Amino acid sequence: MADTQVQTMTGAEALVSTLADHGVTACFANPGTSEMHLVTALDHEPRIKSVLCLFEGVATGAADGHARVTGNPAMTLLHLGAGYMNGGANIHNAKRAWTPMINVIGDHAVPHLRYDAPLTSNILGLAGPNSNWIKSADKVADAGELAAEAWEASFGPVSGPVSLLLPADTAWNEGGKPGKTRARPSLRKPDAARIEDAARKLKDAKKPVILINGTALTKEGLAQGARLKAAGLRVITDTFFPRQARGAGTFIPDRMQYFAEGAIADLEGADLMLVAGTQVPVAFFSYPGKPSVLVPEGCEPYIIGGPETDSAAVLGALADAIGAKDAAGFAELDIPGQPTGDLNAMTVGMALARQMPEGTFVSDDGVSNGLPCFLMTQKAQPHDWMMLTGGAIGQGMPLALGAAVAAPDRKVLCISGDGAGMYTNQALWSMSRENANVVNVVFVNHSYRILNIELARTGAGNPGPTAKSMLELGEPEIDWVKLAEAQGVEAQDAFTAEEFDAALERAFAADGPQLIAAHVPAR
Amino acid sequence: MADTQVQTMTGAEALVSTLADHGVTACFANPGTSEMHLVTALDHEPRIKSVLCLFEGVATGAADGHARVTGNPAMTLLHLGAGYMNGGANIHNAKRAWTPMINVIGDHAVPHLRYDAPLTSNILGLAGPNSNWIKSADKVADAGELAAEAWEASFGPVSGPVSLLLPADTAWNEGGKPGKTRARPSLRKPDAARIEDAARKLKDAKKPVILINGTALTKEGLAQGARLKAAGLRVITDTFFPRQARGAGTFIPDRMQYFAEGAIADLEGADLMLVAGTQVPVAFFSYPGKPSVLVPEGCEPYIIGGPETDSAAVLGALADAIGAKDAAGFAELDIPGQPTGDLNAMTVGMALARQMPEGTFVSDDGVSNGLPCFLMTQKAQPHDWMMLTGGAIGQGMPLALGAAVAAPDRKVLCISGDGAGMYTNQALWSMSRENANVVNVVFVNHSYRILNIELARTGAGNPGPTAKSMLELGEPEIDWVKLAEAQGVEAQDAFTAEEFDAALERAFAADGPQLIAAHVPAR
Structure with missing residues (x-):
């Protein structure tokens, strides 16, 4: 200058x-x-x-x-x-x-x-x-x-x-000066001593797992995970992560379960938990008499590198250190047939797997309906899945807006619960303004359904009328089609699997933002 | 228990x-x-x-x-x-x-x-x-x-x-115990020495004013203000205040202007500013070359009591101390005729003055359209006006919801800018759920109009296309009728003064929440 x-x-x-x-x-x-x-x-x-x-x-x-x-x-x-x-x-x-x-x-x-x-x-x-x-x-x-x-x-x-x-x-005021240009800091490289340690521990372990996040969830990072898998190591991601490459041609890792008792049961018998690109896993919430740390008894956690580390490189170095030759566990393209009948998270997931074009970015704020969609799409066309990592609902639509601005030639799919979507529904207006290529799927169950589940799990007693009404969004019902149209976004209702599948096909074919209100049961 | x-x-x-x-x-x-x-x-x-x-x-x-x-x-x-x-x-x-x-x-x-x-x-x-x-x-x-x-x-x-x-x-956990019952703390009583000081200063002042807020803005507090006014003291409120009694039978104080230069010009020549129930006034924002403190040169500020004080009692004690006998400046009921022609903040204000029933609570988040409505309603039926005191827009509808829950037998009028209203539009849903008696008037000018004014005032230069577009809400236009209906609130558009007046009459006659999108010019 x-x-x-x-x-x-x-x-x-x-x-x-x-x-x-x-x-x-x-x-x-x-x-x-x-x-x-x-x-x-x-x-x-x-x-x-x-x-x-x-x-x-x-x-x-x-x-x-x-x-x-x-x-x-x-x-x-x-x-x-x-x-x-x-x-x-x-x-x-x-x-x-x-x-x-x-x-x-x-x-x-x-x-x-x-x-x-x-x-x-x-x-x-x-x-x-x-x-x-x-x-x-x-x-x-x-x-x-x-x-x-x-x-x-x-x-x-x-x-x-x-x-x-x-x-x-x-x-x-005048008198501003450009700042001195900085070089971009890199992620930390794998620590050789820790890799060596981990490789040694693996030799003695009977049922080892490796928990991964960060760059390990890129397509390249996951390919290194496939080598570890072939060598007998169970590869598992955090429950929630910023971004994961998925779909045909990509290694499919397991995913840590959300509820503590499920996670511990799933990990039963594991005697070594390596950690790469994240921290030792903890339960999202605490419940009376349930564990906080998601490491089963008799299992040793060992952190090879935290979130400051290039975990893809960690996986590669570890695979080299143990002499992994093969790789296993890649997804083959498997597109489901047309879903029929009731609309629910499973049939929505089937339609997503059919209709999502290659390269789609998914923004997942689907709360209780997110997991079935995630599972149903693991063999779809290659895509990237972005999660709510911090638990504060209302991230889905804003995140999708930003992704669409960043990648105007790609499609973005946003899945939101109706409770989550209401938090930041103003994102729809900016999507319209920017003609953002976002297909919004809102799960309309007129309920904070996750809280109905949590109410039982926390042992907070049989809900009376006040408690029940604090978790229900049905009085009045929110008309998502009108809410979207009010902000310049084309929208449609879907009540059956067939309707949803057809609506989704139209939405992905359209230019600019779309919204589908997917009417699913609350229970 | x-x-x-x-x-x-x-x-x-x-x-x-x-x-x-x-x-x-x-x-x-x-x-x-x-x-x-x-x-x-x-x-x-x-x-x-x-x-x-x-x-x-x-x-x-x-x-x-x-x-x-x-x-x-x-x-x-x-x-x-x-x-x-x-x-x-x-x-x-x-x-x-x-x-x-x-x-x-x-x-x-x-x-x-x-x-x-x-x-x-x-x-x-x-x-x-x-x-x-x-x-x-x-x-x-x-x-x-x-x-x-x-x-x-x-x-x-x-x-x-x-x-x-x-x-x-x-x-x-079990083991909770009720807390020890506390007595409700009272506002501080007037300080006799300060009242005496203020009375003495008043004797020497040529053009004294008293700035008031807090309980001084109740009907009773203002009646004491009327005594001070009759004794030659100009009575002026803060620009923004939590709540003021207004309308027929209530003393009408002046109101501090929003912009610093206007406020200083309005106060020119004042040589004493007493302060009761608030602090020494400051400009909302700072601008290049403009004052921060809204006290003109040569004027002495003197705080009789801050916001911790019962300022109504302060006014009464001061009026007694200076031997005020009369009272002046009460509003007489003066209901305007039907507004006609263009819809703007003035004609909206006329309609409000005509249609607001006695006892209405007004929640004012009207930003650039708030002042004309305020001025036009000062001789309407008795009512209470509640302001945005902290400057963070998006308060209007939530505040109105809370007021309606507190006073189910009264009407609440909420006036919002369209920019302000979008912040917390989810309040409409709770209004519907609670059947809250709120009449929402949204000034639809498709603009952060106040920022267009501020852009010029801050000397930030001639706005180019990016700057202009950052202050405009018209692409896409927000359909407030659909936005309200989506959340269970009856709504209508008004484009002329006649339409607005008729819509307002219907809205106040209805049971439960209503919304009127008042289409006013942006400039």
């Missing part, structure tokens, strides 16, 4: 152009008054596409989806502490997916902060817990450099969301 | 019954697995009405509205840190309205916390900044006592939201 330009840069321009210099290509934004100069700066930065979101939770979920597809962080624009909190649940989810993300939070001008104006809040306090790095660019000369630092910090050592506060006066 | 019952209480039951003992009558909830025992406890507690909300920002905004109407805190049920953040923006707003509120946040069981399960977060960190009091009931024996402490703390010294974390094992 020429010196003459540098000399007339605002802080907002320095921030935006520095992020563009580092390869940031998308900004998911819900701006307010304190971000007006950032909006103008984005106006002058053709390398970054700005996407307006009508709620900050859509912006942060979309940034997550964009990063899972591209491997690079996207930026968000959030309006002070309140805007950060609106985006907070999907930032939590992104942190649990190890997704790099740069949340740019506009703040009051520094001299204005001490007056405690109505929108003032302790942003460093609010945003600190879920930020892997957080700083405020209180001086215009620092804005560019801190943007570069934020970008670098989003990669780790464990990648995740970072927060950069930009006070309004820093944004509008 | 009999001893036998006490001995078999869970922590969740102790918490819920203790809050009920203290007069809490409503719980706005979005529960998850960690709150299942709270849901069961609420099931057994007939003194507390549970209202399901499909997004936590609806729950917290509704709790705010309920408290503004009743004067007592409502409780919310939020699901761990992510649920708190989803409700966080309206908690911020409640803090800025000095609204007592008890946010009950379910957390993981204490022994499960150390395993860092997917939904784990640092809740004390996230929720601390906007909580006037925050504790975690880590032991079942403490749950009831901490509930009583939380209730008491919500009243102050400055009232506001408090957070009580309830770990799942505390909730499910």
